[in-house]
Amino acid sequence: MPERTPPTPPARRRETARRLRPALAGLALLGTTALVGSAPADSSLLAPPGGRLRVDTSTCGTPPEHLPAGPVSFSVTNNSKVFATLYVISPDGGLAYAEIPWLGPGKTLPLATTLTGGQYAVRCVFSSGPVLTTLPLTVVGKASGAVAGYPPMPDKEMSAPVKAYRDYVKAALPGLLAAARTLDADIARGDLAAARTDWLTAHLDYERLGAAYNSFGDFDKSLNGMANGLPQGVDTAGWTGFLAAEYGLWHGWDADRLRPVTQQLAADADELVQDFPSEDTDPGDLSLRVHEILENSLQFQLNGTADYGSGTTLATLDANVQGTEKVLDILAPVIRPRDPALLDRLQRELPDFEGKVTAYRAKDGSWTASANLTTAQRQRLDGELGRLLEELAVLPNLLTPRNHA
Structure with a gap:
């Protein structure tokens, strides 16, 4: 296997947002969300619900109490002076549905996924140590192609x-x-x-x-x-x-x-x-x-x-x-x-x-x-x-x- 491409840096060291996408040919696929770019003036009418989350080492933001089933996207800004990793999780933390692996201070990225009816939360993990979780948010209704979630995996x-x-x-x-x-x-x-x-x-x-x-x-x-x-x-x-x-x-x-x-x-x-x-x-x-x-x-x-x-x-x-x-x-x-x-x-x-x-x-x-x-x-x-x-x-x-x- 000659002339190999350089290894990809660890995911947590890239300022990118990820989400689990719906099944593709029967395969649950974890992918990278599109980053915010130019958009038409009325793009807010087309944007998935979620709203803004401003996070720091004392808060993981306040998501809406209720959201409709389907595509969801939070605009997350890291107001701390350290790096943050963010997840959409089940309330017990047993499953994750989206992630931003490594968000730098002062940076903003979308935390996006597709959710069906149930309860979820947003969790923030800061490089300085704090781990914060929002109050549960309730997704109402049913969505086809919703992300099934994946069990988190510790380094060990x-x-x-x-x-x-x-x-x-x-x-x-x-x-x-x-x-x-x-x-x-x-x-x-x-x-x-x-x-x-x-x-x-x-x-x-x-x-x-x-x-x-x-x-x-x-x-x-x-x-x-x-x-x-x-x-x-x-x-x-x-x-x-x-x-x-x-x-x-x-x-x-x-x-x-x-x-x-x-x-x-x-x-x-x-x-x-x-x-x-x-x-x-x-x-x-x-x-x-x-x-x-x-x-x-x-x-x-x-x-x-x-x-x-x-x-x-x-x-x-x-x-x-x-x-x-x-x-x-x-x-x-x-x-x-x-x-x-x-x-x-x-x-x-x-x-x-x-x-x-x-x-x-x-x-x-x-x-x-x-x-x-x-x-x-x-x-x-x-x-x-x-x-x-x-x-x-x-x-x-x-x-x-x-x-x-």
Whole structure:
């Protein structure tokens, strides 16, 4: 999964408003509300009810006692000198229906959602410590497409999944190192045919660890960086890693020219094994990676952008699916209480998609190059991967830590 996009900052550090939106194709989806912008002069006639909430460390504002069922939007201004997180909650705090993850001092954002009949409240959590909740507000009537609500999740709930994933990566890294050393040994004795086979084994070992890359620091670039952006592209001196070795192996480099690349690759893998225990894994990164692994696969693997000669980007896509399945399994205990139907679908659809990818692997272990897919074949894989990404995109927000919601 080369040239990955930078990780998204933790949700609570972005001044954005979120709400749970109604089901989309049967899937409850957490999204980002539109921020206030230009509007026609009579926009107040079209604005959903809610009113203004001016909050500070002594008050969470005073919402109306009654609101009609349907879209609701509070205009929230933070009059304190600290950051505030706001939620629309059930009176007992068991469910949240909308949130502003991180509202800065003096800032205003909408707290928007769709509510059906019942009782609700607004809760304010200030970075300086106070947690305030308004008196209950009553929503009257019924609304189709109302947000079902989601159970809040404390930071500590992600501790066990993060540990489980780090344990998995730590156990897998020695295998990656052994495979890198095997590749280097092939080159040392001049056996380029064996090196081409062993290169793929080592590369896939790395790609299955895709979710951990933000814990790998600069090692991801040195181990798996593309030539894009380098001064002379593939001819840039000092380009190393799996993709540099791939380019050389399939573009006529001899063993003497390849050896510095594979030596450095093995050395970097060894250093990563030693360094990984000291690296941190942000709990928010794990839920992001479960989506971003395959998002990058769509961008770089399925269309062949990351093919440097071996024609094995579909094999990389397969390894990325396996990596996604592993992360999903580790996250399952925190997903199931919040969206069991989504988890069941993903646990069914990911293996099904993997089977369709591995259909392009021949009995001798070779893979169809992505460039050789027919238009219909590419469109089918692209469409199915796109649908998976829509469902996986729910997880980062679903699993965002929401303390005191």
